[in-house]
Amino acid sequence: MIWVAFRTAQYLIDAGLDQTVTSLLNTCEPIEPGKLLDVETLFYHLKLAIQEAMLGQQSTAKIRDVCEAMMNSTEETALHDLAGWLNVYYANLPCNPFDFDTNMEAAQVLQPGAPENALLGLRQTQYQACTEFGWFRTTDLDEQPFGDRVTMHFFLSACRALFGEWVTDAVIYEGVRLTNLHYGGQDPRSTNVLFTNGEFDPNRLVSITSYINPLSYAYVVPNEFLYSEIYSIAEEDSTELVTIKQSIQSFIGLWLGDGLTPV
Numbered sequence: 001m002i003w004v005a006f007r008t009a010q011y012l013i014d015a016g017l018d019q020t021v022t023s024l025l026n027t028c029e030p031i032e033p034g035k036l037l038d039v040e041t042l043f044y045h046l047k048l049a050i051q052e053a054m055l056g057q058q059s060t061a062k063i064r065d066v067c068e069a070m071m072n073s074t075e076e077t078a079l080h081d082l083a084g085w086l087n088v089y090y091a092n093l094p095c096n097p098f099d100f101d102t103n104m105e106a107a108q109v110l111q112p113g114a115p116e117n118a119l120l121g122l123r124q125t126q127y128q129a130c131t132e133f134g135w136f137r138t139t140d141l142d143e144q145p146f147g148d149r150v151t152m153h154f155f156l157s158a159c160r161a162l163f164g165e166w167v168t169d170a171v172i173y174e175g176v177r178l179t180n181l182h183y184g185g186q187d188p189r190s191t192n193v194l195f196t197n198g199e200f201d202p203n204r205l206v207s208i209t210s211y212i213n214p215l216s217y218a219y220v221v222p223n224e225f226l227y228s229e230i231y232s233i234a235e236e237d238s239t240e241l242v243t244i245k246q247s248i249q250s251f252i253g254l255w256l257g258d259g260l261t262p263v
Helices: 002-014 018-025 036-055 060-071 078-089 100-104 122-133 152-163 169-183 202-206 239-255
Strands: 194-198 216-221
Touching: 002 018, 002 036, 002 078, 018 036, 018 078, 036 060, 036 078, 036 100, 036 152, 060 078, 100 152, 122 152, 122 169, 152 169, 194 202, 194 239, 216 239
Parallel strands: 194 216
Antiparallel strands: none
């Protein structure tokens, strides 16, 4: 359904039927075919809403609930199904602010004490993405359901809108290269460090998931999202999770001089 809905919206906009899409999706501003950044912003936020709904509670049951809510809809088309779900998800908003300029406003706040920076860290996080980390979630690959309208052009334009025209694709590339060079990339050659990731955590794709060192290791916890490995062993833990927690405990003991051998 998601695959069909996204592509239907794309084709309607391409055909000049953008008003049909903006009306269904209740956008605050019209999304016109000639405004590429607004089109990309629209699809970016459609994708983001689904991702947040599915992953926000870090539960496979929640993913199932979201999918069932979409699949059990009785609307006439997949796009109507998506629009109905979206309007429920954003029910607290009078309209959906999916245009580019509106989406830049929060991260353009410069005052350090403003909630956007002091509490949410929006500008700081975006600056690191533009100059150190990269990892922009484009929709270039075919093996995903979110269409093909969220490109590097959108993220580069966002970086420039926030920090200036000096941010180029070369600046981003070099910043990411230097970050990996400084921290070692996939081979940090560190000791007394454990790299832990959940199998369902999207961030694992830019983390270290395989690393063997006498005093360091990398774990991917099966069937888990975030942080499951940092808590005490519990009855509901899987066998794999218990083993990983015991291994982590052994590593910490080894670092502290207990002489334990990690599992």
